[in-house]
Amino acid sequence: MLDKTPSDGPDAAQRPEADTVGPYAVPITLRVNGMTHTLSITPETTLAQALREQLDLTGTKIACDRGACSACTVWLDGAPVCSCMVLAIDVGAREVTTIEGLAAGEALHPVQAAFIEHDAIQCGFCTPGLIMSCVALLRRNPRPGEDEVRTAISGHLCRCGTYPHVLSAVLAAARAAES
Amino acid sequence: MPEDVRTRSYPVGIAGVALGELERSVPDDEAPPLPPNARLNAIGRSTPRLNGPAKVTGRATFTVDVKLPGMLHARMLRSAHPHARILSIDTRAAERQPGVRAVHVIEHPLGRANEIPSPGEPDAAHRRVRYVGDPIAALAAVTPQAAQAALERIVVDYQPLPFVIDLEDARQSDAPRVFDRPVRTEFFLGPAPQLPQHGNVHGPDTSASRGDAAAGLRAAELVVEGEFRTQVQTHCCLEPHALVADWRRDGLTVYISTQFTAGIRAELAEAYGLPLNRVRVVVDAMGGGFGSKSRIGNYVLAAVELSRKAGAPVRLALDRREEQIDSGNRPSTVQRIRLGARRDGTLTGVAIEAYGSAGVALGASVGNFAQSIYECADFALEQSDVFTHAGPGCAMRAPGNVPGAFAYEQVIDELAERLGLDPITLRERIDPSPLRREQRRCGAERFGWSRRQPPGSSPGTLKRGLGMAQSHWPALIQINSSCEVRILRDGSVEVRSSVQDIGTGITTVLAQVVAEELGLTPQAIAVHIGDTDFPAGPPSYGSRTTASITPPARNAAYRALRLLMQVVAPSLGATAEGLIARGGRIGTADGSRSITFREAAAQLRNDQISAVASRSDDYGGFGRRMGDAAIGRMGLGGVQFAEVTVDTETGRVHVERVVAVHDCGRPMNPRQIESQVHGGILQGISYALFEERILDRHTGQMLNPNLEQYKILRARETPAIEVHVLENYQGNSATDAYGIAEPSIIATAPAVANAVYNAIGVRLRVLPMSPAAVLTALGRVPSRSAPP
Ligand code: FES
Ligand code: FES
Numbered sequence: 001m002l003d004k005t006p007s008d009g010p011d012a013a014q015r016p017e018a019d020t021v022g023p024y025a026v027p028i029t030l031r032v033n034g035m036t037h038t039l040s041i042t043p044e045t046t047l048a049q050a051l052r053e054q055l056d057l058t059g060t061k062i063a064c065d066r067g068a069c070s071a072c073t074v075w076l077d078g079a080p081v082c083s084c085m086v087l088a089i090d091v092g093a094r095e096v097t098t099i100e101g102l103a104a105g106e107a108l109h110p111v112q113a114a115f116i117e118h119d120a121i122q123c124g125f126c127t128p129g130l131i132m133s134c135v136a137l138l139r140r141n142p143r144p145g146e147d148e149v150r151t152a153i154s155g156h157l158c159r160c161g162t163y164p165h166v167l168s169a170v171l172a173a174a175r176a177a178e179s
Numbered sequence: 180m181p182e183d184v185r186t187r188s189y190p191v192g193i194a195g196v197a198l199g200e201l202e203r204s205v206p207d208d209e210a211p212p213l214p215p216n217a218r219l220n221a222i223g224r225s226t227p228r229l230n231g232p233a234k235v236t237g238r239a240t241f242t243v244d245v246k247l248p249g250m251l252h253a254r255m256l257r258s259a260h261p262h263a264r265i266l267s268i269d270t271r272a273a274e275r276q277p278g279v280r281a282v283h284v285i286e287h288p289l290g291r292a293n294e295i296p297s298p299g300e301p302d303a304a305h306r307r308v309r310y311v312g313d314p315i316a317a318l319a320a321v322t323p324q325a326a327q328a329a330l331e332r333i334v335v336d337y338q339p340l341p342f343v344i345d346l347e348d349a350r351q352s353d354a355p356r357v358f359d360r361p362v363r364t365e366f367f368l369g370p371a372p373q374l375p376q377h378g379n380v381h382g383p384d385t386s387a388s389r390g391d392a393a394a395g396l397r398a399a400e401l402v403v404e405g406e407f408r409t410q411v412q413t414h415c416c417l418e419p420h421a422l423v424a425d426w427r428r429d430g431l432t433v434y435i436s437t438q439f440t441a442g443i444r445a446e447l448a449e450a451y452g453l454p455l456n457r458v459r460v461v462v463d464a465m466g467g468g469f470g471s472k473s474r475i476g477n478y479v480l481a482a483v484e485l486s487r488k489a490g491a492p493v494r495l496a497l498d499r500r501e502e503q504i505d506s507g508n509r510p511s512t513v514q515r516i517r518l519g520a521r522r523d524g525t526l527t528g529v530a531i532e533a534y535g536s537a538g539v540a541l542g543a544s545v546g547n548f549a550q551s552i553y554e555c556a557d558f559a560l561e562q563s564d565v566f567t568h569a570g571p572g573c574a575m576r577a578p579g580n581v582p583g584a585f586a587y588e589q590v591i592d593e594l595a596e597r598l599g600l601d602p603i604t605l606r607e608r609i610d611p612s613p614l615r616r617e618q619r620r621c622g623a624e625r626f627g628w629s630r631r632q633p634p635g636s637s638p639g640t641l642k643r644g645l646g647m648a649q650s651h652w653p654a655l656i657q658i659n660s661s662c663e664v665r666i667l668r669d670g671s672v673e674v675r676s677s678v679q680d681i682g683t684g685i686t687t688v689l690a691q692v693v694a695e696e697l698g699l700t701p702q703a704i705a706v707h708i709g710d711t712d713f714p715a716g717p718p719s720y721g722s723r724t725t726a727s728i729t730p731p732a733r734n735a736a737y738r739a740l741r742l743l744m745q746v747v748a749p750s751l752g753a754t755a756e757g758l759i760a761r762g763g764r765i766g767t768a769d770g771s772r773s774i775t776f777r778e779a780a781a782q783l784r785n786d787q788i789s790a791v792a793s794r795s796d797d798y799g800g801f802g803r804r805m806g807d808a809a810i811g812r813m814g815l816g817g818v819q820f821a822e823v824t825v826d827t828e829t830g831r832v833h834v835e836r837v838v839a840v841h842d843c844g845r846p847m848n849p850r851q852i853e854s855q856v857h858g859g860i861l862q863g864i865s866y867a868l869f870e871e872r873i874l875d876r877h878t879g880q881m882l883n884p885n886l887e888q889y890k891i892l893r894a895r896e897t898p899a900i901e902v903h904v905l906e907n908y909q910g911n912s913a914t915d916a917y918g919i920a921e922p923s924i925i926a927t928a929p930a931v932a933n934a935v936y937n938a939i940g941v942r943l944r945v946l947p948m949s950p951a952a953v954l955t956a957l958g959r960v961p962s963r964s965a966p967p
Binding site for chain 2: 042044052056057058059060061062063064065066068069071098099100102103108112113115116117118119121122123124125126127128131149150151153154155156157158159160161162163164165166167
């Protein structure tokens with residue numbers, strides 16, 4: 001709905017200060033999962049909202065909207081961040097990767113496959129965020145110990161209690177990649 | 180006319196311990212007895228979740244992901260006062276705001292105790308708000324931002340009234356009243372007798388009492404007493420309460436994050452005077468409920484009303500603060516227990532006096548734990564609700580039994596110590612359940628119970644302790660549960676029911692059940708559920724889903740297969756009765772002639788054959804029947820063992836290891852069962868150590884209405900967990916399967932508490948067992964004046 005820019009808003013050129021943005025919608029460019037999108041957002045729009053509401057990438061979930069649960073985890077240039085704590089206009093040229101960008105076509109990422117195999121899923125609402133953090137961990141540390149996996153997911157909240165199966169899934173995926 | 184019945188032989192008992200056979204008379208059209216899991220192909224295997232790929236790729240559609248063309252966004256206006264009379268509400272300015280399409284004022288809020296109306300009272304003209312967050316109005320606009328901005332333009336003229344937040348204050352006779360008139364009692368399991376009400380105290384309910392507890396206590400050789408306090412816990416489902424309501428001329432469709440599609444449909448139909456065939460309720464992926472998404476609430480009716488007014492679909496999703504203050508909670512309790520016993524451990528009398536607060540609702544119960552688990556003829560339970568100006572409680576995973584077990588299992592432990600008995604030895608004497616007997620044996624061995632040292636004997640500042648506790652939960656069944664199985668002409672198969680998968684994995688279990696019957700693989704079965712266009716299924720609460728829907732699923736598959744066999748029998752030169760389905764083929768039992776399932780389906784005269792089955796009565800009969808639901812004759816058990824360390828310098832309790840032994844009849848999918856038991860244990864530890872809703876008694880505001888100051892267990896606090904599930908056959912239904920969600924949380928907090936006692940030699944009778952509570956119990960810091 002945000003793409004319906006109020007037409008009665010002044011142009012940037014008419015604004016009191018040229019480098020002031022808002023409160024009306026502004027155009028931005030987002031690079032997401034290898035594709036470039038141009039969208040129009042109000043300045044307070046978070047990356048999580050822009051992904052979900054404008055780009056229909058609803059795999060990224062919002063549960064607290066204030067950086068307390070990590071359900072909204074995506075990567076910015078490969079590093080996991082809470083997308084509810086990032087303004088879309090601040091993303092700039094950085095590459096956004098979401099859960100939708102992880103599988104190569106129909107082939108699941110090995111961590112995604114391990115989550116299914118180990119049943120590291122119950123309701124699944126926290127799952128996309130958890131997977132983004134776990135894959136990021138294996139990219140920077142292909143052979144983590146259990147304690148390192150716990151640290152990597154320590155900011156995530158899973159109310160259903162999938163943590164034991166998440167730990168076994170990630171450790172198994174790391175072992176499988178090694179052999 | 181009596182149905183045709185047939186006598187058949189069913190496996191009964193615990194596999195690997197004592198498995199026998201039992202003759203049952205069952206209706207003729209029931210699927211034949213299933214052998215134990217060891218002889219099955221699909222049931223009893225850890226089939227990976229069929230909706231796993233959708234959930235790990237982000238493709239799964241949760242209610243918050245539903246987007247309809249022209250959809251509006253709604254927000255709710257909530258009371259900032261804990262108690263006030265609303266003198267007027269002016270919505271005109273809000274209605275004129277850009278983008279606003281509809282405004283709705285809530286006049287008769289749901290989800291709280293209902294005052295028995297008394298016409299002509301002066302107060303009747305004005306609505307009262309009774310807690311911070313009490314919904315007042317809602318509006319829908321083209322964007323969430325526009326809705327939020329317009330909300331601030333609604334002008335409410337409040338007349339603030341005195342309020343009471345603290346449980347003990349509320350019990351005083353001069354406390355501000357939450358309700359002026361008596362309220363109706365409604366219970367989870369049906370109507371209850373009207374109870375007395377004095378001030379804010381509603382009760383006591385003494386209906387669970389039996390015998391003469393006072394005489395029993397007098398006859399005791401030993402009496403153990405204790406007072407226990409438990410806090411308010413909030414559900415914190417990761418997906419918020421949310422719906423998209425789409426009111427159209429020809430009917431209402433509601434996409435909603437719910438535990439009971441068929442129930443929501445019935446409630447909406449009643450609320451709007453619509454026939455059931457004009458209301459459709461849909462849920463695909465569902466992000467957690469734990470009891471709080473069982474019924475319609477104010478937010479549901481508000482969204483439907485706004486959609487009706489605006490003539491457009493309306494999305495309403497609560498934000499996290501709303502979740503914390505107004506989406507239900509587990510009520511607080513105070514429990515005073517007196518328990519009398521003879522020297523040999525026999526219980527002679529038990530008296531429990533309990534009260535607690537579900538805010539403006541009823542339901543602060545201690546459940547049926549103490550009255551059911553151990554033998555004692557003389558038992559008294561007096562429980563009361565105390566109203567406070569706080570958000571309404573509702574069912575939360577094993578309501579009543581979670582706080583009830585926390586207290587009672589500690590008293591039992593204390594009795595064992597006073598008698599000089601091992602806690603397990605005492606339970607051997609007083610617990611009649613043969614299941615828990617086996618669970619204690621199995622658990623004690625795997626846990627290494629013999630390592631347990633005397634209480635408080637652990638050396639050093641980091642003290643180690645071992646504890647155990649038991650679980651009891653009734654085997655609930657929804658009799659009003661139906662399922663359709665369709666075999667299509669291309670050999671594909673569909674299962675259809677309105678039952679919903681809230682993360683428990685019933686989708687996969689249904690596929691396993693139907694695959695077993697049809698001789699196919701679970702992956703070949705398409706499971707279409709979570710939609711009231713399909714036959715009405717059970718709710719996902721009360722741990723009743725599996726017990727309610729898997730028998731009709733199997734019977735429907737059996738009946739559809741019979742129809743298919745009648746069609747193909749001539750081509751195989753056999754009678755339908757002589758055919759079996761196995762390994763993707765249909766053929767004669769001796770294997771001499773067979774065709775593939777696909778070839779068989781191709782012979783269908785029409786595009787499909789279909790059978791619908793509904794839940795039959797348990798073959799051995801029910802223990803009790805209440806409307807659409809029933810209670811099985813045998814309860815569900817469980818025994819859990821916990822190993823903790825307690826840092827006596829910082830007061831921090833850490834749970835290092837839990838061993839859990841449970842039963843759920845015939846286990847359908849062991850890995851999914853393990854997942855649910857993990858969930859029960861982790862929520863139980865979180866309840867025991869961390870979670871607490873904190874209300875400011877001076878303002879009625881919740882001080883931690885978020886997910887960082889409302890502390891919940893995470894990965895760092897997750898212990899090593901071992902789960903063992905007994906295969907327990909009773910010959911009760913076509914699948915003989917039961918649920919596990921609630922049994923798995925009940926024993927956790929008391930097992931941890933008993934382990935903490937074993938570590939430090941001081942008993943913690945207040946939840947949560949926070950560092951402050953531990954240090955206070957150890958006498959290292961002065962006690963807080965009164966618990967909130
Ligand atoms: S939704 Fe972003 S951290 Fe919770
Ligand atoms: S699977 Fe439900 S919150 Fe994690």
